[in-house]
Amino acid sequence: MAEELKAWFDKRFFDGFADALAGEARTFDRKAFVRDARKGLDDLELMDRLRRAADLCGRHLPGSYSEQLAVIRAVMPRYAGEFRALIGPEFVARFGRDDPKQSLPALAELTCHGSAEFAIRHFLKDDFAKTMAQMKRWSRDRSHHVRRLASEGCRPRLPWSFRLEPLIKDPAPALPILEALKADPELYVRKSVANHLNDIAKDHPDRMLDLIERWDRENDHTAWIMRHGCRSLIKKGNERALALLGFSGTPEVTVTDLVVAPSAVPWEGTVTISFAVTSTAATAQRLAVDYVVHYMKAGGQTAPKVFKLKALDLAAGESTSLNARRSLQERTTRRHYPGRHAIEIQINGVSCGRATFDLLAP
Numbered sequence: 001m002a003e004e005l006k007a008w009f010d011k012r013f014f015d016g017f018a019d020a021l022a023g024e025a026r027t028f029d030r031k032a033f034v035r036d037a038r039k040g041l042d043d044l045e046l047m048d049r050l051r052r053a054a055d056l057c058g059r060h061l062p063g064s065y066s067e068q069l070a071v072i073r074a075v076m077p078r079y080a081g082e083f084r085a086l087i088g089p090e091f092v093a094r095f096g097r098d099d100p101k102q103s104l105p106a107l108a109e110l111t112c113h114g115s116a117e118f119a120i121r122h123f124l125k126d127d128f129a130k131t132m133a134q135m136k137r138w139s140r141d142r143s144h145h146v147r148r149l150a151s152e153g154c155r156p157r158l159p160w161s162f163r164l165e166p167l168i169k170d171p172a173p174a175l176p177i178l179e180a181l182k183a184d185p186e187l188y189v190r191k192s193v194a195n196h197l198n199d200i201a202k203d204h205p206d207r208m209l210d211l212i213e214r215w216d217r218e219n220d221h222t223a224w225i226m227r228h229g230c231r232s233l234i235k236k237g238n239e240r241a242l243a244l245l246g247f248s249g250t251p252e253v254t255v256t257d258l259v260v261a262p263s264a265v266p267w268e269g270t271v272t273i274s275f276a277v278t279s280t281a282a283t284a285q286r287l288a289v290d291y292v293v294h295y296m297k298a299g300g301q302t303a304p305k306v307f308k309l310k311a312l313d314l315a316a317g318e319s320t321s322l323n324a325r326r327s328l329q330e331r332t333t334r335r336h337y338p339g340r341h342a343i344e345i346q347i348n349g350v351s352c353g354r355a356t357f358d359l360l361a362p
Contacts (some may be wrong), residue, residue: 005332008084009049011038017053017087020078024071025062033060047160050083054090065095069106076113085114093119097126104134112145118161120153128166132173139177144186150177151192157199171200175211182212183221190225197229205233209240234288235306237349247288247348252281253314255353257321260343267362268329268336273343275353277312278319287312287347291324294342295334296359302342305334328359338362 014037022030033056044052061068069092076088088110096103100123107116107123123131138150152158154174156167167174174196181193200208208229217223226245233241239249258275265271273291289309294302309324328336338361345353 005046005083006044006049008046008082009041009053011041013084014038014041014053017075020075021057021061021071024074027062028071029060036060050086050090051094053084053087054094057087057091058095065099066102069096069102073106073109076110080113082114085110086118088114089116089119092116093122097122100127100130104131108138108141108143108146108149111149112143115145115152116149117152117155117158120149121158121161121164124154124164125162128173136176136180139180144184144189147181147184147186148189148192151181151189151196155192155196155199157202168203171204171207174200178211182215182225183219185221190221191228194225194228194231197225198232201230201233205238206240209233209244213244231308235290235308235346235349242288242348246286247311248281248285249348251285251287251347251350251352252279253285253287253347253352254278254280255345255347258343258345258353258355260355260357262357264358264360265328266360267338268327269359270325270327271343271357272323272325274321274323275345276319276321277314277347277352279314279317282316284313284315287314288349289322290346291326292344292346292351293326294344296337296339296341298337300339302340304344306346
């Protein structure tokens with residue numbers, strides 16, 4: 001998978017990208033650009049290749065930053081929807097931080113081709129107050145790409161980027177953005193708002209819950225954001241989050257017939273989980289059923305990862321069977337190690353059963 005992603009920025013891409021730049025800039029030295037692009041390319045990983053592409057634009061495109069930016073804005077639409085379109089925002093973050101008056105509108109335009117969520121964070125780092133003021137205006141923009149940037153760009157703990165310490169300390173400056181987007185009609189935007197809420201919940205769970213408790217749960221879009229924004233708190237059994245989403249408190253259940261098969265899983269194989277849940281309560285319960293994979297790590301210890309399974313309504317004394325499948329295929333985001341793993345059933349954040357399996361060496 002890592003090799004496939006790196007190939008987005010292979011020699012053929014840089015040749016074509018150089019042609020595109022040359023078509024917009026008469027005095028562009030295409031040969032020098034391609035020569036520098038190919039140096040040690042095989043040793044670079046995905047993000048390093050992205051950064052190289054942006055750096056080479058700043059090094060080889062003729063003229064001032066403004067003139068270079070005009071070329072970038074003309075070229076990027078041909079990569080719309082591709083990861084490679086992030087070259088444009090990356091260029092702005094590297095060469096335009098001294099000119100926010102020109103750079104911020106450029107990011108609003110470029111994010112419509114490839115997200116500027118990483119680039120905008122550098123401007124937040126340079127001038128937090130003014131950049132946040134711009135992002136609040138973006139939250140009302142007609143383009144859903146720009147509205148999504150308003151939320152995603154100031155997530156406190158955005159993956160693949162540095163943390164925004166001011167917002168980790170106090171999320172208040174971002175709350176008006178989330179308020180503006182709490183019922184956005186675009187799923188792309190709603191996912192960002194939910195992920196932003198989930199980020200806040202890691203440091204300020206009560207602040208996050210104070211915010212969304214005031215929201216209209218009758219609105220389908222808002223209810224969706226609330227459910228997904230509370231996912232980490234639900235997995236931890238947070239009582240306020242459980243009650244807010246209509247789940248019961250401490251579960252009154254038994255988990256039986258827990259089977260994890262096969263007991264010895266081939267490398268990059270799949271494990272199947274099955275079990276029964278029986279209510280021991282006198283009244284109906286709404287339950288958040290998850291399972292936890294305790295992955296073996298390189299040092300011989302295990303680390304848990306919680307996966308959502310099902311929201312379950314169980315009548316008094318009722319029993320139901322559940323099952324799940326979990327692939328152990330190697331991915332760029334998770335590396336597997338052979339050895340003893342465990343599966344734990346978790347209901348409303350409470351451990352209700354556990355079984356093990358062995359992942360065989362390749």
